[in-house]
Amino acid sequence: MQGNIRENTQNRASDQPRFGIDAPGLVLGFAIGGPLLLLVSLTGWFALVPPLMWTMRCTGLVLCAEAILMTLSSLHGKRRVVRGMIESLQLRGDEQVLDVGCGRGLLLLEAAQRLPHGNATGIDLWSTRDQSGNAAAATHHNAELTGVAGRVRIDTGDMRQLPYADASFDTVVSSLAIHNLPTETDREQAVREIARVLKPGGQVALLDFRCTALYAQTLREAGLVVQRSWPEFRMFPWVWIVRGRKAAA
Numbered sequence: 131m132q133g134n135i136r137e138n139t140q141n142r143a144s145d146q147p148r149f150g151i152d153a154p155g156l157v158l159g160f161a162i163g164g165p166l167l168l169l170v171s172l173t174g175w176f177a178l179v180p181p182l183m184w185t186m187r188c189t190g191l192v193l194c195a196e197a198i199l200m201t202l203s204s205l206h207g208k209r210r211v212v213r214g215m216i217e218s219l220q221l222r223g224d225e226q227v228l229d230v231g232c233g234r235g236l237l238l239l240e241a242a243q244r245l246p247h248g249n250a251t252g253i254d255l256w257s258t259r260d261q262s263g264n265a266a267a268a269t270h271h272n273a274e275l276t277g278v279a280g281r282v283r284i285d286t287g288d289m290r291q292l293p294y295a296d297a298s299f300d301t302v303v304s305s306l307a308i309h310n311l312p313t314e315t316d317r318e319q320a321v322r323e324i325a326r327v328l329k330p331g332g333q334v335a336l337l338d339f340r341c342t343a344l345y346a347q348t349l350r351e352a353g354l355v356v357q358r359s360w361p362e363f364r365m366f367p368w369v370w371i372v373r374g375r376k377a378a379a
Contacts, residue, residue, distance in 0.1 A: 147272035149236040151204045152306060154262035157197050164193030199366040207364040209236065212305060215335055215371055216240040224248045225300035230289045230324060231307020233261045235269040235282075237337075241303065242278040251283040251299070253292065260310050289320040297329045305337040306369075308345065317341055318348050325352035330379035335371055342370040349374040 151157055167190030171183050216237070221227070224247040229238040232252025242250035258264050266284050273279040287293045289308065302324045311317045321344075324334055334354065336345050346358045354374035361368045 145275060147235070147239065147275045148263070148268075149204075149209075149234045149272070150262040150264060150268075151201060152208070152261055153200065153259075155259060157200050160193045160197035160200070164190045164195075164197060166190070167193065196366075203364075203366040207366065208305070211337070211362050211364050211369065212237050212240055215303070215305075215337060216244065218373075219301060219303075219333060219335060221245065221248075221301065226298065227251070227301045227303065228253070228292075228294070228299040228327065230292070230302060230304040230320070231310070232269060232284070233264050233305075233307070235272045235284075237303055237305045238269070238282065238284075239273060239276045239278055241301075242273070242282050243276065245278075245281055248300075249281045249283060250278075251285065253285045253287045253289065254307075255288060256286065257310070260307075289323060290316055292323045292327055294327045296326055297332075298327045300329055300332045302328050302332070302334045303336070306339065308336065309338050309341045314341075314344065317344060321345050321348040322352060325349060325354060325374075325376070328354075328376050330376055332376050334374045334376075337369050337371045339365070339367040339369045342372050345372045346374075353377060 167186050171186035171190065221244045223245055225245060226248060227241045227245065227250045229241065229250065229252040232238040232254050235252060238250050238252040252269060256264050256266060266286060269284050270279065273282045285293065290311070308317050308320050311320060328334060334349065336342070338345070342358055346356045349356045349372065354376050356372060356374040359371040361370055
């Protein structure tokens, strides 16, 4: 009996979509480095040098806290913020939506669930440095588990050169993706591409923890009416959301 309960629990867990941990290498480094610093600071030699001992302990505690907060943000906080961002778009349900840097599909699938008569497209280069287990196959699997695979398309491509025609999408979204590009020029190019593929009257929402002032300025230069939110503290590091709307034709 207990074996059956355990098996059923494991099956239910495997039926849930999984979206990975953001910046897994950084989180792992914090999770290893923090306890290691605390352990080393407890050795007898460092007790003879109090300033160094307390510096190591404080640094170790900070690293441990950052590892915990970043993990909780990936597993819980980001989901709440992303859900609220999609809800704020007030989708009709028949739009064409693009998620730039879709990763394993958290934002993409939140949108797809609100598109009974539309479609959601995700594009990514599938870097596992930026998200654990990042792969097109994982995103397809999550779409199947969520029940929206029939209205989700997943592409491989560079956000600096989106493989879509001008004015292809009613809405373009992105979460924690554009900042990963190596230079400011690259990030500006990605945001210009987002504006290019957006239909007249369409809307954009870009969530990130840095570079959002640049995103807002680039969208304004592309002719969109733009607002940048207050910081959202349910994620760590905290994030801003840049929202914009393209003028109607």
